[in-house]
Amino acid sequence: MTSNEALCRALRDPGDPPVRPLPREVAELLLTLTAPPRLAAHLRLVHDVAYDLADWLSGHCPELPFDRGAVLFGAATHDVGKAVHTGELTGPGSAHEPAGRDLLVAHGFGAERARFAATHASWAQARVSLEELLVSTADKVWKGKRVPELEDLLIGRIAGAGGVERWEAYLALDELLGRIAEGAQGRLAFQAAHPV
Template structure:
């Protein structure tokens, strides 16, 4: 069952340890029955973004950056691939406007 596999991709411990996606994003991915591969990818990118933000804050403590916005963008940057799953493993950009539309349609502010 894809939903169980998606749940594992979003929550199971990983090596290295990955941070959880924002709850609203994880819930939306579950509601959309997103491919587990997409969930795992978004979780990994979100985690890398969090590490980069930590390093940036350490190197430039006075720099104003909205960590919440960066992390949200990292967690949702490919969400349109739910609609265009062929773009999970191949080229294409149709997922980009589709992702924005999905977020708006589900009341998740981009």
């Protein structure tokens, strides 16, 4: 199988359980970049989890406004810089963050949309948006990782907007994230099925 065929497979593999496809503009960008198939699979998984988070937040706390489209685009592109820094697909590193933002801008995506590539690991910064918190959360919980400090920031936003106690917001979010985390093994297997 050629690398292009492997990438197409990563973009179209239905998954079991099913994994939502990436937005068309993101899939086309990955094809243009001849991105590693593993990257495409990873972006699909984080996008899929972000979709569930956005659905839940819209239903659970409708009084908390957020840009759903920005969250989904951010999740779908957060690691796109790993198309340039491929060593960070299997090892540590943060060079992909500014590289991803720059790559998206160079391909015609505005800075506002491209920011997630640079900010998805910077959720502890003072002015982090709700959209950035959601992308960061999706990027952790897709593999079953729970980050209490990150979740606490999200809980604060939910409690404040919904007029509920923090413990109530915690219980609701914890239930959702626990349910998502339970599917981590299947998502990790899906990602591993696609070559670096």
